[in-house]
Amino acid sequence: MTTMTIAKAINEGLRATLAANPKSLLMGEDIGPLGGVYRVTEGLIGEFGPDRVVDTPLAESGIIGTAIGLALRGYSPVCEIQFDGFVFPGFNQITTQLAKMHARSHGNLTVPVVIRIPYGGGIGSVEHHSESPEALFAHTAGLRIITPSNPHDAYWMIQQAVECQDPVIVFEPKRRYWLKGEVDTAAPGPSGDPFKAHILREGTDATIVAYGPLVPVALAAANAAREDGHSVEVIDLRSISPLDFDTVTASVEKTGRLIVAHEAPTFGGIGGEIAARISERAFHSLEAPVIRVGGFHMPYPVAKVEEDYLPDIDRILEALDRALSY
Amino acid sequence: MGTHLPSTEFDGTAVDDQREADAEAVMGQPPAQMVQLLGPDGKLGADPVYSSYADKLTPEDLRGLYADMARIRRFDVEATALQRQGQLALWVPLTGQEAAQIGSGRASQPQDYIFPTYREHGVALTRDVDLAELLRQFRGVSNGGWNPKDTNFHLYTLVLAAQTLHAVGYAMGIQRDQKLAAAAGKAGNEPDAAVIAYFGDGASSEGDVHESMVFASSYNAPVVFFCQNNHWAISVPTNVQTRVPLSNRAKGYGFPGIRVDGNDVIAVHAVTEWALEHARQGKGPVLIEAFTYRVGAHTTADDPTKYRGSEEEEAWRAKDPLMRLEKYLRAEGLADDAYFAKVKADGDELAAYVRRTAHDLEDPDIRAAFANVYAEAHPLVAEELAWFEEYSAGFAGGDEPSAQHGAAAKAGH
Numbered sequence: 001m002t003t004m005t006i007a008k009a010i011n012e013g014l015r016a017t018l019a020a021n022p023k024s025l026l027m028g029e030d031i032g033p034l035g036g037v038y039r040v041t042e043g044l045i046g047e048f049g050p051d052r053v054v055d056t057p058l059a060e061s062g063i064i065g066t067a068i069g070l071a072l073r074g075y076s077p078v079c080e081i082q083f084d085g086f087v088f089p090g091f092n093q094i095t096t097q098l099a100k101m102h103a104r105s106h107g108n109l110t111v112p113v114v115i116r117i118p119y120g121g122g123i124g125s126v127e128h129h130s131e132s133p134e135a136l137f138a139h140t141a142g143l144r145i146i147t148p149s150n151p152h153d154a155y156w157m158i159q160q161a162v163e164c165q166d167p168v169i170v171f172e173p174k175r176r177y178w179l180k181g182e183v184d185t186a187a188p189g190p191s192g193d194p195f196k197a198h199i200l201r202e203g204t205d206a207t208i209v210a211y212g213p214l215v216p217v218a219l220a221a222a223n224a225a226r227e228d229g230h231s232v233e234v235i236d237l238r239s240i241s242p243l244d245f246d247t248v249t250a251s252v253e254k255t256g257r258l259i260v261a262h263e264a265p266t267f268g269g270i271g272g273e274i275a276a277r278i279s280e281r282a283f284h285s286l287e288a289p290v291i292r293v294g295g296f297h298m299p300y301p302v303a304k305v306e307e308d309y310l311p312d313i314d315r316i317l318e319a320l321d322r323a324l325s326y
Numbered sequence: 327m328g329t330h331l332p333s334t335e336f337d338g339t340a341v342d343d344q345r346e347a348d349a350e351a352v353m354g355q356p357p358a359q360m361v362q363l364l365g366p367d368g369k370l371g372a373d374p375v376y377s378s379y380a381d382k383l384t385p386e387d388l389r390g391l392y393a394d395m396a397r398i399r400r401f402d403v404e405a406t407a408l409q410r411q412g413q414l415a416l417w418v419p420l421t422g423q424e425a426a427q428i429g430s431g432r433a434s435q436p437q438d439y440i441f442p443t444y445r446e447h448g449v450a451l452t453r454d455v456d457l458a459e460l461l462r463q464f465r466g467v468s469n470g471g472w473n474p475k476d477t478n479f480h481l482y483t484l485v486l487a488a489q490t491l492h493a494v495g496y497a498m499g500i501q502r503d504q505k506l507a508a509a510a511g512k513a514g515n516e517p518d519a520a521v522i523a524y525f526g527d528g529a530s531s532e533g534d535v536h537e538s539m540v541f542a543s544s545y546n547a548p549v550v551f552f553c554q555n556n557h558w559a560i561s562v563p564t565n566v567q568t569r570v571p572l573s574n575r576a577k578g579y580g581f582p583g584i585r586v587d588g589n590d591v592i593a594v595h596a597v598t599e600w601a602l603e604h605a606r607q608g609k610g611p612v613l614i615e616a617f618t619y620r621v622g623a624h625t626t627a628d629d630p631t632k633y634r635g636s637e638e639e640e641a642w643r644a645k646d647p648l649m650r651l652e653k654y655l656r657a658e659g660l661a662d663d664a665y666f667a668k669v670k671a672d673g674d675e676l677a678a679y680v681r682r683t684a685h686d687l688e689d690p691d692i693r694a695a696f697a698n699v700y701a702e703a704h705p706l707v708a709e710e711l712a713w714f715e716e717y718s719a720g721f722a723g724g725d726e727p728s729a730q731h732g733a734a735a736k737a738g739h
Contacts (some may be wrong), residue, residue, distance in 0.1 A: 022506065051502055057544055062491055062537035069495020072480075073439075075502065077495075089533075096485045097492070104469035105481060107698040141699050141707075165701035195705075242705050 028080030060090035085128025099142030203233035368653025379596035400673030422621030425647030429594025458683035487532035493523030528559025588618030
C-alpha cells in the first residue's frame with residue numbers, strides 16, 4: 001500500500017501501462033516536458049521518449065482522429081483532452097467514427113482508444129474549464145465511460161481502460177486530483193472490474209448514487225444524515241456506460257429511496273436515466289420518487305457563483321429530507 | 327504552382343493581381359501548371375520528373391490500366407441501373423474519375439493502406455475488393471461490407487474528411503512499427519509501407535483536412551493526400567471551396583503539392599508512384615490534386631441540370647480518360663479491335679456477376695447488429711437483445727397481441 005494523490009495514481013497507472021504494453025502510447029497537448037497542465041503525465045516522456053508520449057498540435061479532432069488510425073494499425077493510444085469543455089472539436093471523431101468503427105466493420109476492426117478528460121467544477125476557473133459532459137457521450141452506443149473517485153481506482157481503472165478492446169472515455173474528477181488515498185499497486189482487489197459500481201457504505205433508509213467528484217460529498221452527506229438518525233447507503237457508480245443497474249436496483253430494493261447526485265445538469269442527464277430504469281426495475285420497492293441533485297439548466301456559471309451551482313452536502317441532505325418525507 | 331505573396335514588403339497591387347490569378351487557376355482557366363503526359367488527343371508528352379515513372383509501364387500494364395477503367399465504368403453503369411430499378415437505395419457514380427482512381431490505386435503496393443471516401447470504386451477494384459461487396463452499403467445490408475484487413479482498403483467513410491486523420495494516424499503507426507522492428511533487430515524484414523488518404527474538393531474545406539495535414543507534416547508521416555478535384559461538391563463549384571489551386575495549399579504545410587491531370591491515367595500513376603516512394607523513403611507527406619470532373623450526378627438522388635450547364639459536361643467528355651488511352655493504344659499498335667471487344671465482354675460479365683450477386687445479398691439479422699456494438703460483453707446490449715428475443719418469440723405461432731404487449735411493457739420498450 002502506498003499513499004498518493006489521484007493525479008499521481010493515474011501517472012503511475014500510465015507508467016505501468018507504458019512499461020507493460022509496447023504498443024501503448026500517450027497523445028495530447030502539453031503532455032510531454034510539461035507533464036500536462038495537471039502534471040498527470042509528469043516524467044513519462046523522459047522514461048518512454050517522444051514516440052510514446054506525444055506532444056500533439058493543438059487540435060482535438062486531430063488527436064482523436066489520428067488515435068483511431070493508430071489503433072487501426074494495432075496501437076493502444078491514450079489521448080488527453082486538456083479540459084472537459086475542449087473535447088467538442090473532437091466530438092465528431094468520437095461519436096461518428098470511434099464509437100461506430102467496430103460495429104460498421106462487423107467486428108473485423110477494433111479501436112481500443114482511451115480518452116482521458118479532466119472534468120467538473122469547483123476549481124474557480126474560467127468558462128469551458130468546469131463542465132461535466134458525460135451524458136453527451138453516454139448516449140452514444142459503442143463508447144464506454146468510467147470515472148474514478150479515489151486513487152486506488154484511478155491507478156487501476158486507467159490500466160483497465162487501456163486493456164479494454166472498446167473505446168473508453170475516462171472522466172477524471174479534476175478538483176479531486178490532489179485527493180490522497182491508499183493505493184495497492186500489487187492487486188486491484190475489489191476494483192478488478194472497472195464497469196461495476198461499489199457500495200462504499202451500507203445503509204437501510206435511503207441510497208445515494210454518485211460518481212467522480214461528488215463521491216466524497218455523498219459520503220459526507222451520509223455521515224451528516226447518520227447524526228440525524230438516518231442510515232444511508234452510498235454507491236460510487238464508477239462506470240457510467242455500461243451502468244451497473246444491478247447494484248443500484250439491489251440497493252433500492254433494500255432502502256426504498258434513491259437520490260442520484262452529479263455535477264452535470266439534471267435535464268437529460270445520467271440521473272434521469274437511473275431514475276427511469278429504477279422506476280421500471282424496482283417500482284414496488286420505491287417509497288418515494290427518485291430525486292436528482294445536479295447542476296441547473298444553464299451554461300456552467302462564473303467561478304464566483306459556482307458554489308451555488310454545484311451540489312453540496314446540504315443540497316443532497318435537502319433531497320434526502322424530501323425522499324424521507326414520503 | 328503560382329508565385330506567392332511578397333514576404334518582405336506589402337505590395338497591395340501584386341497581392342490583388344495574384345489573388346485574381348489564383349482564383350482563375352482554381353477552375354483551370356487558363357490551365358494552371360499541371361502534370362500531364364497523355365493529352366486528350368492521345369499523344370504522349372514528356373515530363374522531366376515523371377516520364378521516367380511512366381516509362382516503366384509495359385504495354386501489358388497500359389492495357390491493364392485501360393481494362394480496369396473500362397471495367398469500373400461498366401460497373402458504375404450497372405450499379406446506377408440497379409439503383410434505378412430499386413435494388414439499391416442510393417448510388418454514388420464515379421464516371422469521369424476512372425483515371426484518377428485506377429492510376430493512383432494501381433500505383434499502390436499491397437503493403438500500403440488506403441483510406442477512401444465513398445466514391446473510390448475504382449480504387450477498390452485495384453485493391454481486389456469484391457465489387458459486389460461494395461454494393462452492400464448502398465443496398466442497406468451493411469454499413470461496411472468488406473474486411474479491410476483482407477485488402478488494406480478501408481471502409482468507406484461518409485462523414486467528410488474524417489478518414490484523412492485516420493490515414494495520418496495509421497501512417498504514424500507505420501513509423502512506430504519501423505522503429506520497433508529496428509529495435510528488435512528486424513529492420514527491413516517488412517517492405518516499407520505508406521498510406522493514401524482520398525478526399526475531394528468539397529471535403530478540402532473540412533477542418534479535419536487541415537488538422538490531418540498539420541499532423542502529417544509535424545510528424546513527417548508517410549501519407550499521400552490524394553484529392554480528386556471533380557469540380558463539384560454536390561452543387562457547389564470548387565471556387566467556393568478555395569481561392570487558390572488546392573495543390574498550392576501543401577506549401578503552407580511544408581510538403582510538396584502537385585496538380586496532375588486527373589483524366590490522364592499515365593500521369594496519375596506516375597505522380598502517385600513518385601509520391602508513395604517519397605513517403606515510404608521517410609521524406610514525408612505529399613498532396614496530389616487530381617484535376618478531373620464528375621461527369622454524372624453527385625449521387626442518384628442529385629440533379630446536376632439544376633446547377634450546371636451541359637456545355638461544361640460536354641467539354642469534359644472531350645477529355646475523357648478512356649478515350650485518350652484508347653487512342654494511344656491503337657496509335658502505338660498496342661491494342662486492336664479484338665482487344666477492345668474482349669474488354670467490353672469482360673465488363674458485361676462483371677456487370678452480370680454484380681447484378682446476380684446484388685440480388686442474392688441476404689438481408690441481415692438485427693442480432694448481428696447487437697453482437698458488434700462492442701468488442702467485449704456489455705450488459706445493456708445483452709439485456710436489450712434478450713428483450714428483443716423474448717418479444718420476437720411472442721410472434722411465433724399465432725399472434726397474441728396481448729402477450730406481446732406484456733413483454734414490451736415489462737422491459738420498457
